[in-house]
Amino acid sequence: MRKFITKRLLQSIVILFFVSFIIYGIMRCMPSSYVETQARALSTQPGAKSYDEWITQLNEAYGLDVGVIQGYGKWLSKAIVCDFGDSWYWNVPVTVKFGKVIWHSFALGMASFILEVVIAIPLGIISARKQYSKTDYAVTVIALMGISIPSFFLATLLKYIFSVKLGWFDLFGVVGRMHEQLSPFGQFLDVAKHFVLPVITLTIISMGSLMRYTRTNMLEVLNADFIRTARAKGLTEKRVVNYHAFRNTLIPIVTLLGSSIPNLFAGAMVTETIFQIPGIGYTSYQSMVQGDIPFTMFYMVFLAFLTLLGTVIADVLYAVVDPRVRVN
Amino acid sequence: MGIFKKSSTEGANYITARESRKISKENRRITDEYEKKKNRKVIPREEYITQMKNSENVVEFDNLHTYFFSDVGVVKSVNGVSFDIPKGKTVGVVGESGCGKSVTSLSLMQLVQRPQGQIVAGAIRFNTGKEVVDVTKMPTSEMQKLRGNKLSMIFQEPMTSLNPVFRIGLQIDEVIQLHYPDMNKEDIRKRSIEMLKLVGIANSEGVYKMYPHELSGGMRQRVMIAMGLACDPELIIADEPTTALDVTIQAQILDILRDLKNRMNSSIMLITHDLGVIAEMADIVVVMYAGRIVEKGTAEEIFSNPSHPYTIGLMNSKPAVGKKVDRLYSIPGKVPNPVNMPDYCYFKERCEMSISDCNGAYPEQIQLSPTHFISCYRYVNDKGENQ
Secondary structure, eight states, X not given: OHHHHHHHHHHHHHHHHHHHHHHHHHHHHOSSOHHHHHHHHHHTSTTOOOHHHHHHHHHHHHTOSSOHHHHHHHHHHHHTTTOOOBOXXXXXXXXXXXXXXXXXHHHHHHHHHHHHHHHHHHHHHHHXXXXXXXXXXXXXXXXXXXXXXXXXXXXXXHXXXXXXISOOSOSSOSSOTTGGGSOHHHHHHHHHHHHHHHHHHHHHHHHHHHHHHHHHHHHHHHTSHXXXXXXXXXXXXXXXXXXXXXXXXXXXXXHHHHTTTTHHHHOOHHHHHHTTOOOHHHHHHHHHHHTOHHHHXXXXXXXXXXXXXXXXXHHHHHHHHOGGGXXX | OGGGSOOOOTTSSSOOHHHHHHHXXXXXXXXXXXXXXXXXXXXXXXXXXXXXXXXXXXXXXEEEEEEEEETTEEEEEEEEEEEEEETTOEEEEEOOTTSSXXXXXXXXXXXXXXXXXXXXXXXXXXXXXXXXXXGGGOXXXXXXXXXXXXXXXXXXXXXXXXXXXXXXXXXXXXXXXXXXXXXXXXXXXXXXXXXXXXXXXXXXXXXXXXXXXXXXXXXXXXXXXXXXXXXXXXXXXXXXXXXXXXXXXXXXXXXXXXXXXXXXXXXXXXXXSXXXXXXXXXXXXXXXXXXXXXXXXXXXXXXXXXXXXXXXXXXXXXXXTTOOOSSOOOOOSOOOOSSSOOSXXXXXXXXXXXXXXXXXXXXXXXXXXXXXXXXXGGGTTTTTOOO
8 A cells, every 4th residue: 555655646746747847838828927017017107118128127037038948947946945936926925925815715615625525425315315206306406506506696695695684794804893802712703704604605516516426326326236135134224325335335425525625725716706705716816817927836736736635545545445446 | 280190109119208207107106105005103013914824834925916117107027926935945936037036036025126116916924933924014124124034035146246345254244243133243253254164165264354356256156145044044035046157156056055955944935047957956846927927836847747838938948968959949939018918828929839718818827736836728628638
């Protein structure tokens, strides 16, 4: 097992190298670079140097006067020792900006991920057990509604009902007006309260697919021969479903969940924007639009790293739940 | 405007969506009724406690009807089947695929796929040793105490019948633990290993710790048998236990079954389409065709004096050593559509010996000898003289 994991991690490093190179190449090829925008703005100021003069100066300052390969080499040589440089757009070190915004997104992602798993898997199992019953149809309809409703619409609807009409939650933001006066625990509750609506939004949207997936897999497993064997042994229906069938349903679900780990850090741009939560979704979008190469590079490589880690974790978990793929 | 005229699909080989909807709605109504009856909170014991007709029998199937309410119509998988399984005997059930042999055995285990599949009439009386119960009327919770304990089943697909994510040991332990809750862990383990030894697994301690994918098909079938016999059942249902195995393993598995049957003094209901297996194992043979019994008798009677044209056809279509034929015989035609069964003898269309009487209603059962029964018009008047 250890050999397998080491091998996979080494493979990941090679993949990461190429991924980061491709991202860098794309960033450099973007039609409007950060430097060009800056030069254009500076040259329009009264008494300024011409655009061409500015652009040569800025290119030199930002290290864009070299080709893509040299530029990448320069980035890589620093990135290898964990120096990701300063963000051009946010004017702070990349890691500082990232550390500031990521936790909001992570909290959002984690909370909705846990809720999603806790709600969707049991619902999927129930609707598979009672296939074609009223419960099944109800669950399926709710799941499909969750999948189909756009997040901005659902978020607005929730805001209208719970903030405007009922006044239970604030409309937006992560802290209330009295945040500074509260005790540390009170502050935590305050933030948690602000996260309720965004978490509900994200959960409803992501729940449907996992529920359908669980249902399909459970149905397949419930029709398997070994389930009939389990029933023929005299086991109760509860034990048949929750033990014999569930352990087999876990195999595909674990793969799906393992690969959704990067989603915890990916942020949710639309939801974050609507609730005005300063998360990574919003920040990374801004950086990308502005052509902020250091920040975008760091964030994209970070996501690529998590994706690779996610697949390794999924593989390991796969071996944990399915004895057939255990490597000796 | 011929397009808008409703065309009739009568006699066609398909049904329209409208008809299908109507059928499913009707099916839903019927099955809901059965399910409601089945899912009652309290089912009084008097309802399913009954008496055997003959105390020498362990199981009596009495006019069993198991129907499947499908979207294309009602499939009468088992349509009035009656036969007995005497204590300590092996009863072989033969017939081609889809003739209802497996459904008969699943009905006995109450494992018919519900809600589509329902036992609509008849009784299955089972002697548990202490009392006699009617399996068709038993609540599921009571049935669970019989399954795996007094009644056990060996399935035809050893490759897929064991749960792939659990160790062999756990799967055998589970059934012992369930039916003997007083036994401690160590005793259960010992019993499982002993069972594995009993079915001829040499490395029983090792196999106990293995996963199903580490075993061959024959080994898995042995494990299935060990699991089935772990609680000393009164009746073992072996549903084509050797179909998926190669011939040498087949013989070994059959030997094990026969040996264990004698050792435990239980009965076997052996379902197969292999007449060779029947000849080797069975004391009594039941020949089924399209959900009904066409002939039943002792093995000797069936093999030395096959009387129903279908049985004769089956005998002829089996390869025999020392008999030289150009082509192996096969019964012409195919099984009638299970949804619309004819009201005359189901075998008439394929029968090479049909007579004018065969156009009448489905033939009654005729007794040829104390143990030999047959449903065929050819024997109505002359009691088997005409052969």
